[in-house]
Structures are given as structure tokens and as C-alpha cells.
Amino acid sequence: MITLNRLSKVFQAKSGNITAVDDVNLSINKGEIFGIIGYSGAGKSTLIRMLNMLERPSQGQVTVADWNMSKLSGRSLREARQEISMIFQHFNLLWSRTVKENIAFPLEIAGVPKKKRMERVQELIELVGLHGRGEAYPSQLSGGQKQRVGIARALANNPKVLLCDEATSALDPKTTDSILDLLTDINKKLGLTIVLITHEMHVIRKICHRVAVMDDGKVVEQGKVLDVFRHPKQDMTKEFVKQVTEPEETMEAIEGLLEDRDMGPVVKLMFLGEDAEQPVMTELIQTCGVSVNILQGKVSKTRDGSYGTLFVQLQGEKKNLDKALLFLEDHRIEAEVLNHDK
Amino acid sequence: MINNLQEELLPNVNWENMWEATLETAYMSALAVAATFIIGIFLGLILYLTDKGNLWQNKTIHAIAAALVNIFRSIPFIILIILLVPFTTFIVGTMLGPSAALPALVIGAAPFYARMVEIGLREVDKGVIEAAQSMGANQWHIIFKVLLPESMPALISGITVTSIALVSYTAMAGVIGAGGLGDLAFREGYQRSNPDVTFMATVAILIIVFILQWIGDWITYKLDKR
Ligand SMILES: Nc1ncnc2c1ncn2[C@@H]1O[C@H](COP(=O)(O)OP(=O)(O)OP(=O)(O)O)[C@@H](O)[C@H]1O
Numbered sequence: 285m286i287t288l289n290r291l292s293k294v295f296q297a298k299s300g301n302i303t304a305v306d307d308v309n310l311s312i313n314k315g316e317i318f319g320i321i322g323y324s325g326a327g328k329s330t331l332i333r334m335l336n337m338l339e340r341p342s343q344g345q346v347t348v349a350d351w352n353m354s355k356l357s358g359r360s361l362r363e364a365r366q367e368i369s370m371i372f373q374h375f376n377l378l379w380s381r382t383v384k385e386n387i388a389f390p391l392e393i394a395g396v397p398k399k400k401r402m403e404r405v406q407e408l409i410e411l412v413g414l415h416g417r418g419e420a421y422p423s424q425l426s427g428g429q430k431q432r433v434g435i436a437r438a439l440a441n442n443p444k445v446l447l448c449d450e451a452t453s454a455l456d457p458k459t460t461d462s463i464l465d466l467l468t469d470i471n472k473k474l475g476l477t478i479v480l481i482t483h484e485m486h487v488i489r490k491i492c493h494r495v496a497v498m499d500d501g502k503v504v505e506q507g508k509v510l511d512v513f514r515h516p517k518q519d520m521t522k523e524f525v526k527q528v529t530e531p532e533e534t535m536e537a538i539e540g541l542l543e544d545r546d547m548g549p550v551v552k553l554m555f556l557g558e559d560a561e562q563p564v565m566t567e568l569i570q571t572c573g574v575s576v577n578i579l580q581g582k583v584s585k586t587r588d589g590s591y592g593t594l595f596v597q598l599q600g601e602k603k604n605l606d607k608a609l610l611f612l613e614d615h616r617i618e619a620e621v622l623n624h625d626k
Numbered sequence: 627m628i629n630n631l632q633e634e635l636l637p638n639v640n641w642e643n644m645w646e647a648t649l650e651t652a653y654m655s656a657l658a659v660a661a662t663f664i665i666g667i668f669l670g671l672i673l674y675l676t677d678k679g680n681l682w683q684n685k686t687i688h689a690i691a692a693a694l695v696n697i698f699r700s701i702p703f704i705i706l707i708i709l710l711v712p713f714t715t716f717i718v719g720t721m722l723g724p725s726a727a728l729p730a731l732v733i734g735a736a737p738f739y740a741r742m743v744e745i746g747l748r749e750v751d752k753g754v755i756e757a758a759q760s761m762g763a764n765q766w767h768i769i770f771k772v773l774l775p776e777s778m779p780a781l782i783s784g785i786t787v788t789s790i791a792l793v794s795y796t797a798m799a800g801v802i803g804a805g806g807l808g809d810l811a812f813r814e815g816y817q818r819s820n821p822d823v824t825f826m827a828t829v830a831i832l833i834i835v836f837i838l839q840w841i842g843d844w845i846t847y848k849l850d851k852r
Pocket residue numbers: 295296297302303304322323324325326327328329330331483
């Protein structure tokens with residue numbers, strides 16, 4: 285659906301040239317939710333803005349659906365843009381228009397007759413769950429509702445692709461989840477290809493099929509979300525994965541335990557798939573004769589299965605401890621004995 | 627009783643003349659405001675759109691438009707009228723009567739208003755313009771469906787301020803023969819030493835100004851959904 289070929293963007297600034305996007309190759313499938321994650325300044329916005337030519341590439345090619353985007357201009361570009369919608373971090377609604385009129389805006393641009401426009405607007409209002417708010421002005425809506433208007437507006441002309449530039453970054457966690465659910469829903473119902481950029485791994489974990497990690501203009505790692513969670517290669521990716529699997533307090537608490545070696549080894553267990561949902565711990569205790577002191581655990585659901593991390597302290601005889609580690613290996617559970625590194 | 631009071635306080639006020647002068651002032655102001663609104667928005671759009679980073683970015687046109695606006699904004703109005711005498715006689719055919727004041731009024735006020743329009747347009751969120759572009763909007767959609775509606779409260783409060791300035795300009799234009807309340811205050815009031823006429827003309831101007839301000843504020847309030 286979307287192919288980026290050796291895509292680069294260089295900004296000319298007074299202080300010198302800034303390479304915001306550096307030789308990026310990506311290919312995004314039809315019907316996929318593809319996430320791009322990176323820290324501030326990594327070039328994510330610049331990259332996504334080159335997908336609809338809000339930013340012109342300095343080099344390389346962008347193909348979306350069957351359009352060679354960088355070759356388009358004028359009318360043909362405007363027509364292509366009607367099929368590549370975008371939603372924004374700050375919603376970018378017209379405050380002078382009501383919810384209905386905002387949603388009707390892209391339809392007016394596309395020249396849809398008034399009667400049809402009204403019908404379509406009503407459909408969209410129902411689709412995004414804004415029933416009864418049609419006559420409200422954006423200033424009368426909450427952030428989550430504003431983003432729903434943004435989404436309805438983006439869907440108005442039945443696009444093939446939806447681009448989301450930090451669409452949930454201005455929202456609280458609960459509202460974020462409801463917007464993510466809506467996006468998942470739309471992806472399923474309409475078969476829409478969604479590209480979203482974010483700096484929150486939580487967003488990637490929850491709705492993306494595949495993810496690319498960006499650093500300093502380059503894509504440093506990409507793959508299926510579950511694979512990236514299991515085996516992050518780059519240090520930066522590991523940090524992002526930790527955002528979801530290891531809350532900061534855990535590490536502090538564990539540091540404390542590591543100082544006292546006599547208490548037994550602290551082990552970080554990583555479960556996959558169904559294992560994360562099975563009572564492996566009970567079995568471990570029963571078969572190996574060790575006692576397990578659970579320090580912290582978390583199961584994260586991705587779209588392709590669950591992924592769990594559990595920090596435990598094992599106590600028992602040396603022989604039994606070794607047996608326990610073997611047991612874990614047999615059960616496809618990755619175990620990492622944590623060392624005190626000071 | 628009322629007649630007596632008037633005899634005593636305002637002995638020289640001829641109400642018919644006063645009414646006629648008020649109508650002339652209202653006529654000059656209304657036409658000048660309408661023309662200033664249109665020309666000012668047009669100029670303001672040019673100033674804004676040709677500016678750096680905007681739709682029609684163009685250094686030369688922007689510099690020329692900005693220079694013209696600044697020059698005409700800086701010429702004192704009374705001098706502008708005199709400078710424009712040949713132009714006015716050419717366009718209107720005469721230098722007398724309310725219509726003769728219009729070219730000077732509009733040329734004096736439009737650049738002033740154009741700057742306010744430019745400021746109003748700059749306040750429009752760049753993100754919203756970008757959103758419209760991402761939906762496939764062309765430049766006319768952006769001007770007429772985004773820029774103008776989104777800045778309308780600023781455009782209206784700007785034209786309110788400008789129209790009040792225009793009322794005082796009409797008073798000055800009156801002095802060179804355009805008629806209206808300024809003319810009445812000057813000829814009947816000042817030159818013939820009838821302070822009561824000057825006073826009543828002032829009151830009439832104040833009433834016009836208050837009405838304009840009130841209408842402007844009301845429309846701005848109604849339009850502003852932010
Ligand atoms: N119009 C521009 N002119 C010059 N430099 C720019 C421009 N836009 C972006 N940049 C630079 O390009 C780099 C990447 O910016 P970009 O906005 O793509 O990052 P980002 O990953 O989206 O960051 P954030 O998470 O903060 O939104 C930054 O160093 C930024 O300063």
C-alpha cells in the first residue's frame with residue numbers, strides 16, 4: 285500500500301543543514317496498522333508529512349496506493365490527498381464550524397452535493413460515537429471528542445490510508461485508550477491502512493501490527509510488534525519496550541534486593557503467547573522444590589498475543605535452583621538472572 | 627415647555643439641517659465602511675498570503691504592498707484629501723457633496739484596515755490550514771472556507787475600529803465641502819459663533835459612533851465560538 289524508497293529530507297536552516305529523515309526504506313501493507321516510534325526530533329512528523337506531500341522529499345520516492353506521490357502536483361495531488369487522510373495531535377478543527385460542519389468540510393472540498401453531505405455526516409457522527417453532539421462547537425468538546433471529530437472528518441471521503449501524527453499525545457490515558465479502540469475498530473470495519481507515529485510504546489503495543497523505531501532520521505529497527513517486544517535489538521528499542529513492561533519503581537525496588545545476595549537470585553522471566561496466561565509458577569514451585577517470591581509482574585497484550593514479564597526471587601538449595609532454571613527453559617520461558625552491577 | 631427649553635439652550639439649532647447633515651455623515655460613513663471592508667480585506671489577504679511561509683509567498687509583491695500600505699497609512703488625512711483633489715474630480719466629477727469625500731475616505735482607511743486584516747489572518751492556526759491542505763483543499767477553499775471564516779471576529783472588530791475612525795474622517799472631509807456634521811459644526815457652529823450647533827453636531831456624531839461600536843461588538847460576540 286505504501287512504499288518508501290531511499291527517502292530523505294534535508295532542511296536548510298541558518299545554523300546549517302538538518303537531515304530530518306535519512307535514507308528511509310519502508311513498506312506498509314494494505315489493511316495494516318503500522319506504528320513509527322521515536323523520541324522527539326527523530327524525524328517522525330517529517331516522515332509522515334512526506335506521505336501526503338505536506339513536506340516535499342529532498343530525495344527518494346513515496347508511493348501510496350498507486351500514486352507516485354513526489355511526482356504529483358496541483359489537481360492530481362489534491363485528488364490523491366482526498367484518499368490519504370490525516371489526524372493531528374492538536375486536532376486542527378475549524379472553531380468557527382460546528383461538529384457537523386467540520387465533518388462536512390472535506391465533503392465540500394470534494395464537491396459532494398448538500399443532501400448527500402448531510403447523510404454522510406450523520407453516518408460518520410454515529411460511527412465515531414458523537415451522537416447528539418452534531419451542533420456543538422469544538423470549544424464545547426473535550427479533547428477525546430475533538431479527536432473523534434478529527435477522525436470522522438478524516439474518514440469522510442472514504443480514504444484508503446489514515447495518517448496519525450501523535451493523535452493521542454494530547455489526551456489522558458483513558459481517553460487515549462478509547463481513541464485507540466476506535467482506530468482499531470475502523471481498521472477492522474473499513475479495512476483502512478493506518479500509519480501512526482507516537483513516542484509511547486503503549487500505543488504501539490495496543491493497536492499496531494508492525495512497528496518501526498526511528499532515531500536521528502533513520503529507521504533503526506522494524507518488525508512485528510510481538511517480535512520487537514520479545515527481542516529488541518537496539519538499546520533504544522529496549523528502552524521503549526521497558527516503558528511498557530518495567531515500571532521505573534520496579535527497577536529501584538529490585539536494585540535494593542540485589543544488594544542482599546544471600547536472599548537468593550533475582551530472575552527476570554519473559555513469557556510469550558499463551559504461556560503468559562498459564563499457571564507456570566505453581567508448577568515450578570511444585571516440581572522443583574523452590575520457593576518463589578514474586579516481586580513484580582506484568583502481562584502486556586499485543587495484537588498478536590500476550591507478552592509477560594515477571595520479576596521473582598528464587599529461594600532454595602543450589603541444586604533446586606539450577607533445576608528451576610532448566611524447568612523454565614523447557615517451558616519456552618526466557619529467564620535472565622539479574623546481577624548486581626555495582 | 628420643550629420648545630421653550632430649546633429656545634433657551636439651543637437657540638440656533640435648525641433641526642432640519644441637523645438631520646440632513648446627520649444623514650450625509652451616515653451616508654459617507656456607510657459607503658466608505660463597505661468599500662474599506664472589501665478593499666481592506668483584499669489588501670490584507672495580499673499582505674498575508676505573499677508573506678514568508680504562506681500560500682503565495684513572494685518577496686517583491688509583499689514588499690510593494692507593504693510599502694504602499696505604510697505610505698498611505700502615514701499621510702495625515704487632511705493632507706490626503708488635498709493630494710487627492712485631482713483624482714477625486716476625475717472619478718466623481720466634482721469636489722463638492724458627500725460622494726466627493728469617498729475616494730479620500732477609502733484610500734485613507736483601507737490601508738489602515740488592511741494591517742488589521744493581516745494581523746487577524748496571522749492568528750489563524752497554521753495547523754488548521756495544513757489540515758485543510760491534507761484534505762485536498764485548493765487555495766480558494768483555504769481563503770474562503772478557512773482563512774476568512776476563522777478570522778471573522780478579528781475582521782469585524784477591526785472594521786468597527788476603522789469605521790469609528792472613518793466617522794471622524796468624514797468630519798474633516800466636511801471642512802473642504804463634503805457636507806455632513808463636521809461641515810455643519812464648522813460653518814454654522816464655529817464660523818458663525820453658534821456653540822449650540824457645534825454641541826448638537828458633536829452629540830449626533832457621538833450617537834453614530836456608539837451605534838457603530840454596539841453593532842460591531844454584538845456581531846463579534848455572535849461570531850466568536852472559540
Ligand atoms: N520546517 C523545518 N525547518 C527546519 N528544520 C525542521 C523543520 N521541521 C522539522 N525540522 C527539524 O527536523 C528534525 C525532525 O523534526 P520532526 O518534527 O520530524 O521530529 P519528531 O520526531 O516529529 O519530533 P516530535 O516528537 O517532537 O514531534 C528536528 O531536528 C527539527 O528541528
